Amino acid sequence: xxxxxxxxxxxxxxxxxxxxxxxxxxxxxxxxxxxxxxxxxxxxxxxxxxxxxxxxxxxxxxxxxxxxxxxxxxxxxxxxxxxxxxxxxxxxxxxxxxxxxxxxxxxxxxxxxxxxxxxxxxxxxxxxxxxxxxxxxxxxxxxxxxxxxxxxxxxxxxxxxxxxxxxxxxxxxxxxxxxxxxxxxxxxxxxxxxxxxxxxxxxxxxxxxxxxxxxxxxxxxxxxxxxxxxxxxxxxxxxxxxxxxxxxxxxxxxxxxxxxxxxxxxxxxxxxxxxxxxxxxxxxxxxxxxxxx
Ligand SMILES: [Zn+2]
Numbered sequence: 001x002x003x004x005x006x007x008x009x010x011x012x013x014x015x016x017x018x019x020x021x022x023x024x025x026x027x028x029x030x031x032x033x034x035x036x037x038x039x040x041x042x043x044x045x046x047x048x049x050x051x052x053x054x055x056x057x058x059x060x061x062x063x064x065x066x067x068x069x070x071x072x073x074x075x076x077x078x079x080x081x082x083x084x085x086x087x088x089x090x091x092x093x094x095x096x097x098x099x100x101x102x103x104x105x106x107x108x109x110x111x112x113x114x115x116x117x118x119x120x121x122x123x124x125x126x127x128x129x130x131x132x133x134x135x136x137x138x139x140x141x142x143x144x145x146x147x148x149x150x151x152x153x154x155x156x157x158x159x160x161x162x163x164x165x166x167x168x169x170x171x172x173x174x175x176x177x178x179x180x181x182x183x184x185x186x187x188x189x190x191x192x193x194x195x196x197x198x199x200x201x202x203x204x205x206x207x208x209x210x211x212x213x214x215x216x217x218x219x220x221x222x223x224x225x226x227x228x229x230x231x232x233x234x235x236x237x238x239x240x241x242x243x244x245x246x247x248x249x250x251x252x253x254x255x256x257x258x259x260x261x262x263x264x265x266x267x268x269x270x271x272x273x274x275x276x277x278x279x280x281x282x283x284x285x286x287x288x289x290x291x292x293x
Contacts, residue, residue, distance in 0.1 A: 037172035044130030045102065052104060059100065062086045067105040071137050077148050078105060078138065078157070085158040088190035093162070093182075094246060095169040101161070103133045108140055126156035128163035135160065153191040159183040170252040177212040178258050180226055181233030188230065198288045200227040202281045209274045231281035232274075239280055240266055 055066040058075050063082040067075050082103055090096040106112035116129065126135030135156050142151060152158075162183040166174060187193045200223035207219060207228055219225045237245045244265050251261030259270050266273060 035171070038168075041131045041167070041172070045132055048104070048130055048132045049102060052102075055104075062100055063103050064100045065103045065105065067137075068107050068111075070107040071105045071139065074138050075105070077151055078103065078135070080148055081152045081155055081157040082133075082161070084152045085161045085190070089158060089161045089165055089186055092186045092189060093165050093169060093249060095165055095249075097165055097168040101133060101164055102131070103135065103157075105135055105137055107137050109136060112136055126160050128160045128167070131164065131167070133157070133160040133164055153193055158187045158190050158193075162186045166249075169249065173252050173255060173257075175213050175258045176216040177209070177225070177229040177232065180216070181229035181231075184226065184230040185233045185237065188234070194230070194286060195223065195226055196286055196288050197223045200224040201287050202227060202231060202278065202285060203287065206278060209270070227285075228278075228281075231285055232277045234285070235277035235280045236262070236266065238284070239276075 052066045055068060056072065056075075058065045058067070058079050060079045060083050063079065063086075065075055065079055065082065067078075071078075082101075106115065112134070116134070124136070125141060126133065128134070133156075138151055138155065142155075160183070163179055166179050166182055184195065199221060207221075207225060209232070211219060212225055212228060216225055233245070236248060247265040248258075248261045251264060252258065256264070262268075262273055263270055268276070
């Protein structure tokens with residue numbers, strides 16, 4: 001993933017302040033990320049807010065949605081889906097961010113790519129970056145016959161909002177696989193949605209957690225990496241209970257690494273957790289062929 005600093009490079013006073021703060025606190029044996037990270041995220045969010053201030057806007061109780069005239073006829077649907085995501089996500093994570101969250105709608109993939117130099121893969125409907133939910137216009141992928149209910153169920157709002165809330169509550173203290181697993185877990189719980197393909201069955205060869213941790217985006221089978229991430233999070237809640245998943249989150253909030261947070265919450269070493277999670281997933285999660293039939 002690209003550096004946060006690339007995105008704030010235009011804001012020299014903010015950068016200068018952050019460098020001074022970094023230098024100062026790098027001399028103190030404390031985890032500076034926990035309090036420095038929100039400042040960096042806020043700086044990025046402010047920059048995005050400034051860059052998009054001339055777009056059309058729609059406010060809801062918990063979101064501000066910015067869009068171009070091309071999406072004027074779908075903004076109400078996006079607003080409804082964002083509000084529909086609010087309660088399931090904040091309840092599942094037991095945390096609600098302060099203020100309204102910004103959602104940007106890009107009219108097409110080209111616009112999304114132009115803004116961030118990234119189009120999020122061929123099928124991506126959105127992504128979370130810098131405190132802002134960024135989505136592709138539903139017009140670019142949703143079929144005309146599909147309803148608001150279908151957009152809520154298969155659209156990106158619940159998923160991306162989970163990334164946002166986890167990011168706020170833990171101040172950036174999580175691994176990539178964990179946030180992808182949690183986002184899919186909340187989607188699964190709230191909407192019954194699972195990303196199951198012919199290529200991401202868990203019965204065959206799977207990645208190790210180490211591989212997921214070290215190079216999530218570089219793994220050739222992305223569908224499998226995502227599926228395993230869901231399995232690893234869902235195992236915690238399904239077998240050990242939602243309270244244990246909540247405990248993992250609270251350890252992350254206190255600055256523990258994902259590995260330690262899971263070990264302490266489940267009272268289990270990481271290697272055993274990995275083995276047990278995959279064993280459980282093979283026996284309990286849907287396989288592609290069963291869905292197709
Ligand atoms: Zn995601």
